Amino acid sequence: MAGVLKAERRRLEVITPQHNQFRAVAPWYDLLMADVPYDMWLRYVLSLYHLHRPDTARPGPVNVLDLACGTGSMAIRFARMGCSVVGVDISDQMVRVAEERAATQNLRVDFLTADAADVDLPSGHFDLCVSLFDSLNYITEPLRLQSAFVRVARALDRDGVFVFDMNTAYALRNRFFDQEDLRAASAIRYRWRSSFDEDSRLCTIHMDFWTGPEGRHEEMFVEVHVQRAYESQEVETMLNAAGFGRVSAYHAYTFDRCTETTDRAYYVATKEPV
């Protein structure tokens, strides 16, 4: 009973989504994402990069920005390839895990805690910017997303390539976030339930997590995540306004166009040659 009361008290401590996203979950994030095919994502991103930057003189990428890098899964992979990498994330807790992971592997990655919409980045420095795993859906104010796009455009070199993925309205409306793992043997158990508001285009996901042995000693924490569904036309218009002249959208992990049932769209944006 005490455990239940403690869990309820913790539940009541829920603060606003922006403050509680990717905080308590940070130490558990890599375990929760253990099955995410980051190596395949890396190969896919590299093929998009080469397709959109057919610059054989510079095989690259050399300087990579991982925006909303989380615990650094992609940043670390680029560093292992020999790239010079900067990782930016709004959650200090996620960044601390990323720093520890890189240090353990003796890899140099410059991690920075900052909001993608405000971050100061060196101009014309990067040849590739990635932002993966629907991170940019978390920027729910279109003007803030626009600001992030402007910063990426400035930070990329003349032929720089910006690759990011987004959950589509189809995915958010059809509750792709509704997932659970309540198996007693799991070190972290979770139940996520989402709801989508057509007017605001916002998807709110209530995430309950339990850790420790099931029963008396278990601990509970709650995060509330909010994502916005952006239409591809809206994204393209914002990218154009930010200085990206060429924008392509692909059904994730293919080179096909998106359809009405695309759940994840990959965008590739480059500037017009001057």
Ligand SMILES: C[S@@+](CC[C@H](N)C(=O)[O-])C[C@H]1O[C@@H](n2cnc3c(N)ncnc32)[C@H](O)[C@@H]1O
């Ligand atoms: C689903 S996680 C993805 C993390 C990482 N890209 C990956 O592939 O594992 C989304 C990340 O976006 C970050 N994020 C959300 N809003 C952000 C913002 N405005 N600026 C920077 N990072 C943000 C979160 O802190 C979180 O680490």
